[in-house]
Amino acid sequence: MLNTKELNKIKNDMDLFDKQRESIILLSRIILKASKSAIYSTHRTEFQKAKKQISEAEINITKAEKMIKKIPELRKVGIYSSALEEYAEAKFFYGYVKDKKLPKVSELATNAEEYLRGLCDFTGEMGRLAVISATNKKFKEVKAIRDVVEEVFGVISSMDLRNGELRKKSDAIKWNLKKIEDILYDISMKK
Numbered sequence: 001m002l003n004t005k006e007l008n009k010i011k012n013d014m015d016l017f018d019k020q021r022e023s024i025i026l027l028s029r030i031i032l033k034a035s036k037s038a039i040y041s042t043h044r045t046e047f048q049k050a051k052k053q054i055s056e057a058e059i060n061i062t063k064a065e066k067m068i069k070k071i072p073e074l075r076k077v078g079i080y081s082s083a084l085e086e087y088a089e090a091k092f093f094y095g096y097v098k099d100k101k102l103p104k105v106s107e108l109a110t111n112a113e114e115y116l117r118g119l120c121d122f123t124g125e126m127g128r129l130a131v132i133s134a135t136n137k138k139f140k141e142v143k144a145i146r147d148v149v150e151e152v153f154g155v156i157s158s159m160d161l162r163n164g165e166l167r168k169k170s171d172a173i174k175w176n177l178k179k180i181e182d183i184l185y186d187i188s189m190k191k
Contacts, residue, residue: 017074017148020071023078027060028064028079028080029079029081030057031057031087032079032086034054034056034057034092035089036088037050038054042090042097043128054091057090059108060143061083061087061171064107080144084109087108091108091118093126094150096148102119113166116166116170118158123172126145126180127149129145130142130179134186142180146181149176153174156170157174
């Protein structure tokens with residue numbers, strides 16, 4: 001009655017998917033950790049270390065993408081999207097601090113939403129950088145940071161974002177911008 005050959009193939013496909021899913025989850029954790037470490041290294045201006053950590057993330061993204069190419073459904077594993085978002089944030093922050101240049105979406109292994117979520121989170125790191133810069137009396141840098149965050153805010157707020165993760169993250173930009181503007185205000189009052 002039952003086609004056991006067909007059912008065995010379904011079982012084998014499901015087993016393979018589960019095994020590959022676990023591999024994607026493991027790779028995602030490595031990508032997340034390397035990306036977070038790259039952000040912290042960049043804050044400490046340890047650029048060699050940050051570059052190496054970003055490279056580690058990229059190597060693992062390449063491994064994951066090869067698996068996804070074979071089984072496209074693996075792209076829907078939630079932690080992978082979060083890992084790519086963190087990777088984008090690390091690339092934005094490293095690019096800004098090291099070269100005053102932000103990567104284009106085509107330069108990253110992210111989809112548009114992961115890119116934008118990473119860009120939103122990047123503004124939080126810029127807020128921290130503004131505090132550090134103000135503490136070190138680098139007031140022109142604080143203004144430059146404000147200008148970048150203000151530009152990100154302008155672009156993101158012009159988009160018609162639906163309720164969801166991207167919308168929540170975009171709302172945080174205005175608070176990051178306000179924090180930086182408050183720092184600039186405090187600086188102007190002390191002059």
